[in-house]
Amino acid sequence: xxxxxIVGCGYVGCELAKVYINKGDQVWALQRHSxxxxxxxxxxxxxxxxxxxxxxxVIFYMIAADKHERTSYEKAYLHCLENIxxxxxxxxxxxxxxxxxxxxxxxxxxEWVDETSETRPNDFSGKILLEAESLVRNKAKSYAIVRFGGxxxxxxxxxxxxxxxxxxxxxxxxxxxxxxxxxxxxGILQFIAGIRKNEIYLxxxxxxxxxxxxxxxxxKILNKEIKAGDEIPARLKLSQKRCLNSxxxxxxxxxxxPNYESGYLSIINNYI
Numbered sequence: 001x002x003x004x005x006i007v008g009c010g011y012v013g014c015e016l017a018k019v020y021i022n023k024g025d026q027v028w029a030l031q032r033h034s035x036x037x038x039x040x041x042x043x044x045x046x047x048x049x050x051x052x053x054x055x056x057x058v059i060f061y062m063i064a065a066d067k068h069e070r071t072s073y074e075k076a077y078l079h080c081l082e083n084i085x086x087x088x089x090x091x092x093x094x095x096x097x098x099x100x101x102x103x104x105x106x107x108x109x110x111e112w113v114d115e116t117s118e119t120r121p122n123d124f125s126g127k128i129l130l131e132a133e134s135l136v137r138n139k140a141k142s143y144a145i146v147r148f149g150g151x152x153x154x155x156x157x158x159x160x161x162x163x164x165x166x167x168x169x170x171x172x173x174x175x176x177x178x179x180x181x182x183x184x185x186x187g188i189l190q191f192i193a194g195i196r197k198n199e200i201y202l203x204x205x206x207x208x209x210x211x212x213x214x215x216x217x218x219x220k221i222l223n224k225e226i227k228a229g230d231e232i233p234a235r236l237k238l239s240q241k242r243c244l245n246s247x248x249x250x251x252x253x254x255x256x257x258p259n260y261e262s263g264y265l266s267i268i269n270n271y272i
Contacts, residue, residue, distance in 0.1 A: 002057045002058065003025070003026045003058075004025055005030065006030070006060045007031070007060065008031055008047070008061065008063030010031075010064060012182065012185045012186065012189075013062045015182060015183075015186050021038070028042075031043075031044070032044065047063055050087070053087045058193045059088070060099070061099060063081075070124050077131070077132040081132055081135055082135060085140060088141075095193055096143045097146065097189060097192065098136045098143065098146070099148060100145050100200075101129055102148070102178055102241070104121050104126045105119055106121045106238075107241040110241065110242060111242065112241075113241050113242070114202060115199075115202055142198065143198050144192045144193070144195070144197070145199070146188060146192065146200075146201050148185060149180050149243060150177060150239075152179060152180075152264075154267050157267060159214060160268060163218040164222055168224070168227070169226070170229050171211055171212055171231075172232065175211045175236050175239055175240050176210060176211075176241060177210070177211050177214070177236070178204040178205075178242065180204050181263035181266070183256045183266075184256050184257055185203065187255075188201070188253060191248070199247075202248065204244075205260070206245060207259040211239075214264075217264075218264065221265075
């Protein structure tokens with residue numbers, strides 16, 4: 001039986017907790033409010049001021065910024081992170097798994113990137129995440145860093161809702177996006193937690209896809225017209241790159257949803 005601590009148990013963390021609990025493992029969840037997951041041991045505290053941690057085998061650091069603002073990112077990814085890292089005893093053999101983002105890459109011309117590619121982010125969020133990754137590498141004895149792409153799944157289905165409601169618009173230029181289904185987020189985190197290597201991994205599916213292509217595909221499935229837009233949504237302006245997941249696949253991870261078609265088909269029945 002493994003002992004698991006999830007710091008910041010939100011959308012992905014709750015699903016991760018359920019999987020471990022169903023296996024018979026002990027799971028603690030540390031955040032400022034109780035988590036309604038049957039079997040979880042709640043630690044209700046602020047990660048920036050908590051003064052002790054349970055003795056566990058794996059720590060998943062999954063705190064997210066409250067807002068897309070510098071101060072929120074600094075609190076979540078630097079101040080809280082520093083406090084949690086310093087609470088891990090030197091004698092501990094806990095694996096520290098840090099959730100990062102493809103925002104650490106600054107490439108914006110459709111380039112292919114992997115874990116060895118240059119990281120020169122254009123936005124404060126990516127810069128702060130890189131600082132956080134450096135903290136983990138310098139202070140955690142055993143770690144894994146996962147740079148996730150855009151996470152979607154049940155109850156996180158913005159594109160489907162836009163299409164269904166008739167509010168979806170294409171971009172005036174072709175923009176690549178990199179996505180990962182919730183089920184594979186959980187699968188990858190479990191998979192790498194069992195690998196005792198200090199490594200960085202890209203958490204994206206097998207097929208970077210053009211935003212307009214996804215919209216048009218969803219339009220056909222839902223029988224909805226996709227209008228032509230003349231603006232690039234702010235969230236896409238820094239997305240123009242193609243991320244390779246070769247490393248995680250070569251280690252033996254098999255994707256549940258290797259592309260957006262598989263992933264969206266798994267949740268789209270609720271909209272038909």
